[in-house]
Amino acid sequence: xxxxxxxxxxxxxxxxxxxxxxxxxxxxxxxxxxxxxxxxxxxxxxxxxxxxxxxxxxxxxxxx
Amino acid sequence: xxxxxxxxxxxxxxxxxxxxxxxxxxxxxxxxxxxxxxxxxxxxxxxxxxxxxxxxxxxxxxxx
DNA sequence: ACATTTTGTCAAGTATATTTTACAATTTGT
DNA sequence: ACAAATTGTAAAATATACTTGACAAAATGT
Numbered sequence: 001x002x003x004x005x006x007x008x009x010x011x012x013x014x015x016x017x018x019x020x021x022x023x024x025x026x027x028x029x030x031x032x033x034x035x036x037x038x039x040x041x042x043x044x045x046x047x048x049x050x051x052x053x054x055x056x057x058x059x060x061x062x063x064x
Numbered sequence: 065x066x067x068x069x070x071x072x073x074x075x076x077x078x079x080x081x082x083x084x085x086x087x088x089x090x091x092x093x094x095x096x097x098x099x100x101x102x103x104x105x106x107x108x109x110x111x112x113x114x115x116x117x118x119x120x121x122x123x124x125x126x127x128x
Numbered sequence: 129a130c131a132t133t134t135t136g137t138c139a140a141g142t143a144t145a146t147t148t149t150a151c152a153a154t155t156t157g158t
Numbered sequence: 159a160c161a162a163a164t165t166g167t168a169a170a171a172t173a174t175a176c177t178t179g180a181c182a183a184a185a186t187g188t
Binding site: 090091093094097103104105106109 | 174178
Protein backbone atom coordinates (compact mmCIF):
# COMPACT_ATOMS: atom_id res chain seq x y z
CA UNK A 1 0.00 0.00 0.00
CA UNK A 2 3.08 2.29 -0.18
CA UNK A 3 2.68 5.49 -2.15
CA UNK A 4 5.71 5.19 -4.39
CA UNK A 5 4.47 7.86 -6.77
CA UNK A 6 4.66 10.37 -3.95
CA UNK A 7 8.08 9.14 -2.88
CA UNK A 8 9.37 9.37 -6.46
CA UNK A 9 7.92 12.85 -7.01
CA UNK A 10 9.57 14.09 -3.82
CA UNK A 11 12.89 12.53 -4.84
CA UNK A 12 12.60 14.19 -8.26
CA UNK A 13 12.45 17.56 -6.53
CA UNK A 14 15.40 16.59 -4.31
CA UNK A 15 13.47 17.19 -1.11
CA UNK A 16 13.80 15.28 2.17
CA UNK A 17 10.68 14.24 4.04
CA UNK A 18 11.45 17.01 6.51
CA UNK A 19 11.72 19.65 3.77
CA UNK A 20 8.45 18.59 2.15
CA UNK A 21 6.77 18.51 5.56
CA UNK A 22 7.95 22.06 6.28
CA UNK A 23 6.75 23.24 2.87
CA UNK A 24 3.21 22.03 3.55
CA UNK A 25 3.23 22.75 7.29
CA UNK A 26 2.86 19.25 8.65
CA UNK A 27 5.21 17.05 10.67
CA UNK A 28 7.82 14.83 9.10
CA UNK A 29 6.03 11.80 10.51
CA UNK A 30 2.91 12.71 8.56
CA UNK A 31 4.82 12.75 5.28
CA UNK A 32 6.52 9.51 6.25
CA UNK A 33 3.14 7.90 6.99
CA UNK A 34 1.74 9.03 3.65
CA UNK A 35 4.61 7.39 1.79
CA UNK A 36 4.43 4.32 3.98
CA UNK A 37 0.73 3.93 3.13
CA UNK A 38 -2.12 2.52 5.23
CA UNK A 39 -2.87 6.15 5.91
CA UNK A 40 -5.77 8.41 5.05
CA UNK A 41 -4.67 12.05 4.79
CA UNK A 42 -6.98 14.98 4.16
CA UNK A 43 -7.66 16.23 0.63
CA UNK A 44 -6.24 19.65 1.50
CA UNK A 45 -2.94 18.13 2.56
CA UNK A 46 -2.87 16.13 -0.68
CA UNK A 47 -3.56 19.31 -2.66
CA UNK A 48 -0.78 21.19 -0.83
CA UNK A 49 1.70 18.44 -1.59
CA UNK A 50 0.64 18.33 -5.24
CA UNK A 51 1.34 22.03 -5.62
CA UNK A 52 4.76 21.81 -4.01
CA UNK A 53 5.74 18.82 -6.14
CA UNK A 54 4.19 20.12 -9.36
CA UNK A 55 1.86 17.17 -9.79
CA UNK A 56 -1.91 16.71 -9.93
CA UNK A 57 -4.11 14.72 -7.53
CA UNK A 58 -4.58 12.02 -10.14
CA UNK A 59 -0.84 11.74 -10.69
CA UNK A 60 -0.02 11.23 -7.01
CA UNK A 61 -3.14 9.79 -5.39
CA UNK A 62 -5.28 7.97 -7.92
CA UNK A 63 -5.47 4.22 -7.47
CA UNK A 64 -7.23 1.57 -9.55
CA UNK B 65 -15.99 27.61 -1.26
CA UNK B 66 -18.90 25.35 -2.36
CA UNK B 67 -17.95 22.27 -4.35
CA UNK B 68 -20.30 22.73 -7.29
CA UNK B 69 -18.45 20.19 -9.42
CA UNK B 70 -19.36 17.53 -6.89
CA UNK B 71 -22.94 18.71 -6.69
CA UNK B 72 -23.25 18.71 -10.48
CA UNK B 73 -21.68 15.25 -10.85
CA UNK B 74 -24.09 13.85 -8.27
CA UNK B 75 -27.05 15.47 -10.04
CA UNK B 76 -25.85 14.03 -13.35
CA UNK B 77 -26.11 10.54 -11.83
CA UNK B 78 -29.56 11.39 -10.42
CA UNK B 79 -28.54 10.60 -6.86
CA UNK B 80 -29.72 12.30 -3.69
CA UNK B 81 -27.18 13.23 -1.01
CA UNK B 82 -28.56 10.32 1.00
CA UNK B 83 -28.10 7.85 -1.85
CA UNK B 84 -24.52 8.98 -2.51
CA UNK B 85 -23.79 8.85 1.22
CA UNK B 86 -25.10 5.26 1.39
CA UNK B 87 -23.02 4.28 -1.65
CA UNK B 88 -19.80 5.44 0.00
CA UNK B 89 -20.79 4.50 3.56
CA UNK B 90 -20.82 7.90 5.18
CA UNK B 91 -23.62 9.96 6.65
CA UNK B 92 -25.77 12.31 4.59
CA UNK B 93 -24.45 15.23 6.62
CA UNK B 94 -20.92 14.44 5.49
CA UNK B 95 -21.90 14.60 1.81
CA UNK B 96 -23.83 17.79 2.50
CA UNK B 97 -20.77 19.33 4.20
CA UNK B 98 -18.54 18.40 1.27
CA UNK B 99 -20.85 20.15 -1.19
CA UNK B 100 -21.26 23.11 1.15
CA UNK B 101 -17.48 23.50 1.34
CA UNK B 102 -15.27 24.76 4.18
CA UNK B 103 -14.68 21.09 4.82
CA UNK B 104 -11.61 18.90 4.58
CA UNK B 105 -12.60 15.29 3.83
CA UNK B 106 -10.17 12.38 3.66
CA UNK B 107 -8.60 11.32 0.37
CA UNK B 108 -10.17 7.87 0.66
CA UNK B 109 -13.63 9.36 0.90
CA UNK B 110 -12.88 11.54 -2.12
CA UNK B 111 -11.67 8.49 -4.04
CA UNK B 112 -14.81 6.52 -3.11
CA UNK B 113 -17.03 9.32 -4.33
CA UNK B 114 -15.05 9.64 -7.55
CA UNK B 115 -15.58 5.98 -8.33
CA UNK B 116 -19.32 6.11 -7.65
CA UNK B 117 -19.74 9.22 -9.78
CA UNK B 118 -17.40 8.11 -12.57
CA UNK B 119 -15.05 11.06 -12.20
CA UNK B 120 -11.37 11.51 -11.33
CA UNK B 121 -9.91 13.35 -8.34
CA UNK B 122 -8.79 16.19 -10.58
CA UNK B 123 -12.28 16.54 -12.06
CA UNK B 124 -14.01 16.83 -8.69
CA UNK B 125 -11.44 18.15 -6.24
CA UNK B 126 -8.74 20.10 -8.05
CA UNK B 127 -8.70 23.83 -7.39
CA UNK B 128 -6.48 26.56 -8.81
C1' DA C 129 -53.21 22.63 -1.45
C1' DC C 130 -51.23 18.73 0.42
C1' DA C 131 -47.89 14.98 1.25
C1' DT C 132 -43.25 13.41 0.43
C1' DT C 133 -38.64 13.88 -0.54
C1' DT C 134 -34.61 16.47 -0.33
C1' DT C 135 -31.67 19.72 1.59
C1' DG C 136 -29.56 22.89 5.18
C1' DT C 137 -28.10 23.19 9.69
C1' DC C 138 -27.02 22.44 14.72
C1' DA C 139 -25.15 20.18 18.94
C1' DA C 140 -22.92 16.35 21.32
C1' DG C 141 -20.43 12.16 20.88
C1' DT C 142 -16.93 8.89 18.69
C1' DA C 143 -13.18 7.67 15.59
C1' DT C 144 -9.06 8.87 13.72
C1' DA C 145 -5.64 12.20 11.51
C1' DT C 146 -1.81 14.87 13.04
C1' DT C 147 1.61 16.52 16.55
C1' DT C 148 5.25 16.08 19.77
C1' DT C 149 9.07 13.78 21.74
C1' DA C 150 12.20 10.34 21.36
C1' DC C 151 15.24 6.70 19.69
C1' DA C 152 17.04 3.07 16.46
C1' DA C 153 18.08 1.77 11.61
C1' DT C 154 19.61 3.12 7.34
C1' DT C 155 21.77 5.91 3.98
C1' DT C 156 25.16 9.39 2.31
C1' DG C 157 29.44 11.93 2.21
C1' DT C 158 34.31 12.33 3.39
C1' DA D 159 35.56 3.58 9.29
C1' DC D 160 33.44 7.50 10.95
C1' DA D 161 30.09 11.46 11.24
C1' DA D 162 25.99 13.50 9.69
C1' DA D 163 21.75 13.40 7.57
C1' DT D 164 17.71 10.82 6.48
C1' DT D 165 14.32 7.53 7.33
C1' DG D 166 11.41 4.16 10.05
C1' DT D 167 8.81 3.60 13.96
C1' DA D 168 6.34 4.04 18.62
C1' DA D 169 3.52 6.08 22.45
C1' DA D 170 0.78 9.80 24.39
C1' DA D 171 -1.66 14.14 23.60
C1' DT D 172 -4.43 17.20 20.66
C1' DA D 173 -7.19 18.59 16.64
C1' DT D 174 -10.63 17.51 13.70
C1' DA D 175 -13.31 14.32 10.43
C1' DC D 176 -17.37 11.85 10.73
C1' DT D 177 -21.68 10.04 13.19
C1' DT D 178 -26.11 10.24 15.30
C1' DG D 179 -30.39 12.33 16.18
C1' DA D 180 -33.31 15.92 15.43
C1' DC D 181 -35.85 19.74 13.30
C1' DA D 182 -36.96 23.44 9.88
C1' DA D 183 -36.72 25.18 5.00
C1' DA D 184 -37.11 24.23 0.41
C1' DA D 185 -38.14 21.49 -3.53
C1' DT D 186 -40.87 17.93 -6.04
C1' DG D 187 -44.92 15.21 -7.32
C1' DT D 188 -49.91 14.34 -7.44
